[in-house]
Amino acid sequence: MTTLTIPDHLLALDARDPLAHKRGAFHLPRGVVYLDGNSLGALPRGVPERLARAAQTEWGEALIRSWTAGADAGQDWMALPDRVAAKIARLIGARPHEVAVGDSTSVNTFKVLVAALGVAQPGRRVILTDADNFPTDLYVAQGLNALLGGTLELRRVPADDIEAHLTEDVAALLLTQVDYRTGRKLDLEAITAQARAQGIVTVWDLAHSAGAFPVDLSGAGADFAVGCGYKFLNGGPGAPAFLYAAERHHAAAPVAISGWMGHADPFEMARDFTPAPGARRFVAGTPMVLSLSALDEALDVFADVDLDALRAKSLSLTDTFIDLMEPLAARFPLTLVTPREHARRGSQVSYRHPQAREVMTDLIQAGIIGDYRTPDILRFGFTPLYHSHADVWQAARGVQAVLEARA
Numbered sequence: 184m185t186t187l188t189i190p191d192h193l194l195a196l197d198a199r200d201p202l203a204h205k206r207g208a209f210h211l212p213r214g215v216v217y218l219d220g221n222s223l224g225a226l227p228r229g230v231p232e233r234l235a236r237a238a239q240t241e242w243g244e245a246l247i248r249s250w251t252a253g254a255d256a257g258q259d260w261m262a263l264p265d266r267v268a269a270k271i272a273r274l275i276g277a278r279p280h281e282v283a284v285g286d287s288t289s290v291n292t293f294k295v296l297v298a299a300l301g302v303a304q305p306g307r308r309v310i311l312t313d314a315d316n317f318p319t320d321l322y323v324a325q326g327l328n329a330l331l332g333g334t335l336e337l338r339r340v341p342a343d344d345i346e347a348h349l350t351e352d353v354a355a356l357l358l359t360q361v362d363y364r365t366g367r368k369l370d371l372e373a374i375t376a377q378a379r380a381q382g383i384v385t386v387w388d389l390a391h392s393a394g395a396f397p398v399d400l401s402g403a404g405a406d407f408a409v410g411c412g413y414k415f416l417n418g419g420p421g422a423p424a425f426l427y428a429a430e431r432h433h434a435a436a437p438v439a440i441s442g443w444m445g446h447a448d449p450f451e452m453a454r455d456f457t458p459a460p461g462a463r464r465f466v467a468g469t470p471m472v473l474s475l476s477a478l479d480e481a482l483d484v485f486a487d488v489d490l491d492a493l494r495a496k497s498l499s500l501t502d503t504f505i506d507l508m509e510p511l512a513a514r515f516p517l518t519l520v521t522p523r524e525h526a527r528r529g530s531q532v533s534y535r536h537p538q539a540r541e542v543m544t545d546l547i548q549a550g551i552i553g554d555y556r557t558p559d560i561l562r563f564g565f566t567p568l569y570h571s572h573a574d575v576w577q578a579a580r581g582v583q584a585v586l587e588a589r590a
């Protein structure tokens with residue numbers, strides 16, 4: 184990649200960036216500007232050593248004793264999902280016992296949809312969702328409906344029309360806060376309040392929110408949520424996902440996958456399911472110790488991070504990219520699809536381009552790793568923990584070079 188003269192005002196922003204030191208906590212390959220942390224977060228430097236310890240010492244040496252070793256101090260493998268849950272809880276405005284960690288976001292979406300329908304107003308059968316929601320959310324709702332003999336109605340409307348469709352026949356609202364294609368951010372607080380006023384149970388997919396900016400599920404009065412461990416939380420490929428269940432629902436919400444690890448006392452080996460206290464009841468099977476260890480270590484990078492500073496930096500990075508791309512959008516067939524209003528923007532910037540797939544292939548070849556999403560979206564994700572404004576400059580110059588070469 185060519186060395187470029189970075190404008191002074193961007194260097195000045197980097198010089199006073201309170202999160203600049205966090206970049207050192209990540210392994211970032213040379214010659215690459217990595218703008219896909221909203222699909223797979225970069226590797227935190229502490230993770231390889233932690234994985235080696237989990238494999239060689241905890242598994243290799245201590246063997247099965249690791250399930251209970253250090254239990255008095257809460258350091259046993261058995262409690263690992265709960266320790267990780269507590270770290271995620273701070274990022275999403277939850278209390279530790281309202282978060283369960285394990286399985287994939289897809290499986291957790293199934294669990295919380297069943298839970299949501301179980302506490303919904305009697306007689307209501309409609310699940311309301313964004314017509315362009317991420318496919319897995321739609322597929323899981325479709326699969327659940329098939330399981331229930333087609334007794335539900337999956338009502339899909341454009342995200343902009345959701346508020347007009349919060350009617351008294353809706354049981355549950357299933358929404359992704361930040362759209363994976365456009366980066367549009369929904370007003371979680373306002374929509375949750377309107378839904379609750381109609382007696383609708385809310386289920387939020389925080390895949391592109393958790394770790395990107397502060398979320399306040401408790402403050403908003405949200406009912407249920409899910410999210411990924413491998414995006415902005417940097418837990419690694421296939422990292423365990425999380426789910427959130429507000430405390431007020433713990434007693435009544437059904438546990439769809441009532442496995443032994445969600446039992447109040449797994450080794451009692453009782454014949455009937457007695458749920459563990461809190462959201463732990465949603466941890467169905469044996470915790471994925473190796474991947475939980477990676478996620479646990481990755482979350483430590485957030486320990487001293489001020490989430491408002493994280494949001495401020497994310498907006499500064501995406502503002503900078505939009506500004507730098509503006510002259511290119513005037514010369515080339517690029518259309519910004521991400522909202523300019525801060526309140527409506529996640530931590531990514533997307534453009535339509537008629538040859539988006541080919542342009543992204545060229546960009547990746549040039550070391551600018553973003554994403555292509557059907558049908559014509561160029562997607563650039565910004566991670567405030569490890570990006571600088573200088574990276575943003577390099578990315579925009581890389582886009583310019585690719586577009587000029589193709590013209």
Ligand SMILES: Cc1ncc(COP(=O)(O)O)c(C=O)c1O
Pocket residue numbers: 287288289290317319320359363388390391411424
């Ligand atoms: C909004 C959203 N939900 C869910 C998922 C993924 O779910 P899973 O972890 O089950 O692959 C993604 C990304 O893959 C996503 O963007």
Ligand SMILES: Nc1c(O)cccc1C(=O)C[C@H](N)C(=O)O
Pocket residue numbers: 221222223363390556
């Ligand atoms: N989860 C993914 C995977 O297993 C392979 C490739 C990409 C992904 C993704 O995360 C896609 C992502 N949710 C998106 O927003 O497009």
